[in-house]
Amino acid sequence: MQKIVEKTLTKSDEVVILFAGDSGDGIQLTGGQFTETVELFGNDISTFPNYPADIRAPIGTLSGVSGFQLKFGCVEVFTPGDKYDVLVVMNAAALKVNLANLKTGGVIIANLSGFDAKNLKLAKYIDNENPLTDHSLDGYKVHAIDITKMTREALKESSLGMKEIDRCKNMFVLGFVYWMFSQKPDNTIRFIRDKFKKKPEVAEANITALKTGYHFGDTSETFTSRFQVKAAKLPPGRYRNINGNQAVALALVAAARRNDLDLFYASYPITPASDILHELSKHKNFGVKTFQAEDEIAAACAAIGSSFAGGLAATGSSGPGIALKGEALGLAVILELPMVIVNVQRGGPSTGLPTKTEQADLMQAMFGRHGEAPMPVLAVASPKDCFDTVYEASRIAVEHMTPVLVLSDGYIANGAEPWRFPASEDLPEIKKPPLPDNGKAFREDAYLPYIRDENEVRPWVPVGTEKYEHRIGGLEKELLTGNVSYDPENHERMVAIRARKTEQIAGDIPQQTINRGTEGADLCVLSWGSTYGAIETAVRDLVDEGVPVAHVHLRYINPFPSNLEKLLRTFRKVIIPEMNRGQLSVMIRDRFLIDARTVSKMKGLPFTVDEIKEAIQNELP
């Protein structure tokens, strides 16, 4: 007799899912498709891919596990989440690696055939103990599905070989997860049709697997609960999904295109910054010139050369590479040429944790050059924020004739989220310092390359401009002529001018605002960089509960917005969570004598929302 099973619908504000499996299991594609579908549905989402650290880890092993984490919701989502509500694992290794981060009582969807004797052994389960049967998972809701078998069964009529059929497993899983979250598979069906245009049998097999997974949820008696996450109330507009490195690249293209500049990006491959080079090298039709230099130093120097010739020059790297570029960045400072330097930070020092995130290069950005070499520093808050911040860095570089350093990190570089992209006509204009045409710019027919405006900004005269021939260099220069000068008074004056030049930028950037909470709250959580998401989430939750806390997030680190000190003084206490040992705290204490307390985390992992909440609670009576 058939049992009638009542299917219940649980409503959630936000859900964290991790898809995990072998690199060959199509995990990134599965996660990407789920992301697209809920985005179209209207959820806010934040995603983070987790690739195996080893390039070619053996199949089924712990080091070969690939993951795609996402958090989606009907509320604003700022991070890919901390602990998972749902863990989808294609094999035993994927479970073992990720179980610790599953919420108590969370859902596990396991591919049964990934837990055979061979896979259990590869995942180092002792004596082939099987977690699916030994009650070790009793605290979770486990759905072990024989995905391989059911996919094969569904595709038994297909002309495809067994290997190709097995490759459709991920679509079965995706179909099932769609069912579970009350999402329609239509967008993915369209995607598959398009992707396999030239291989209709492969397309049909994948679609069949997807639909089979979807219907399996409906018909199977084991599953009684589905989730529903309503659409979020996002501001109206046109959206796309974007990751941090892509957004950096697009910002550079946009800044160049919108302002008739020739973009030149020079870089040496380094994790996690290489994708900026990859992305930019695609856009030849926009006239983008990319240059894979022989080393980090050459990349920085080539960018300086490009800037001298009038190009919008940029270079990107990670901490170790920025260290190598240091001398050249000092040259860029003394030459006073515009360029953008992007540091996608990773765990250090030295090679450190190349695939893990950290924000410990702030001091390097501020002071990591010889001599007094002030440079504007901006930091990005999230993947989509990379666009606005890098565009802004380009603006400051050109309008203030200075190298500008942008701090991103591995978490932002690879994380993705929906982005309400601007219309090109709304992008701000970048005003090049004009070519001086008055007599003051010349002395006996010789052009004076270092005449300045009230902000100490000199004109940008690219090589090739008639009548303006001039020499610049790394030796200390005379005030106006740029000729070499060892005069003590002159040097002190030039050092002061370069410092003032950077300080003057404070008059050309927005005032600091409060992201969450109100002025004068008992506690201010001050942040910069990728800690933004976790802090914003934590403070939002606590403010909603009536806790007297506020969040202030910095984009401009050098110079600070001119009202920052005044704003910070309104709070009783300031804490600064940082993925370093307290580098922004050093700056805040030094600059304002405000007794900011550091909350440090140095694990190569971002802060969780709970960690931030705990840090806040610790400071409040």
Place this chain on the structure above:
Amino acid sequence: MIAPKIKKKTADVNGLTPKDYASDQDIRWCPGCGDYSILKQVQSVLPEFGLPREKTVFISGIGCSSRYPYYMNTYGMHGIHGRAIAIASGVKATNPELDVWVITGDGDSLSIGGNHLIHGLRKNFDLNILLFNNEIYGLTKGQYSPTSPTGKVTKSTPFGSVDTPFNPVALALGAEGSFVARGIDRNPVQLRDILKAAHAHKGASLVEVYQNCNVFNDKAFDLFTNKETKDDHVINLETGKPLTFGGGTRGIILDGFTPQAVDLEKVSENDCWIHDPSDKIKASILARFFDYTVVRGDLPRPFGIFYQHERPTYEEVLVQQIKDHSHEKADLDTLLSGANPWEIK
């Protein structure tokens, strides 16, 4: 924006003289330094290229020779140690129509900047690289350099240097240089010819110039400049001509792969090696007229163009790739929206 290749004009078109290329800065090299001659030869050939002055730019690194850009009334940049070629690459990539010169020394380009030299030659940007080789560190007051002979006694090597010197011409050939030449400060006529050829060459031209540092390494190249010895030790390379030296009394023949100096009274000039700078293997053998110990006979030091072979320059292909894609729509809004945008109302 892609700049059209500039047509080279004739000398009288821009009407400039060598003096017009000199800046108002006092030259700070030691009196008697070989750098003066090189500066003068460059200033005297520049007007012949007929380029507007603003199209010429000199980029240098650090060292005595690298002060050079300050003395030129063109665009110029005095960069950082060893990095001139990297800086120049960026200049050329952004504006390929510029005439870009790199001024560097043996320490600058063969020690601290060695990486940029080899890759710059390989990448083949159209740069004219003048390597002032004085076999010593002058600016830092006399330490041995990567071209100083083994055993060289200097401030930093009181008991003689240990390492084997670079052979810059051989290094340049090994690094796929497309134009490799050697000149010397004391032979201005030849140097000017080399400079003109280097400028005419499309691609990276490496010109090693022996330059006397009369303060820290005087007479390092005496063998090649001294009246008494130079005839026997210098061989000037002329395309299509037999390799002869010693006032026409001696010549070079190739015995298999081995070059030999012969007496032209015994061997006919017609049997001598005919110089062909397009032949890379022969250029490589010529480059080895350096380490006297490994080849038979006393081989003279060659001066002139060792090798020249044009291949596409880096900036040419860079611009070509952009041209190849110029028919594709470059709409910024399409780029910003990506392939899968959606609308929230």
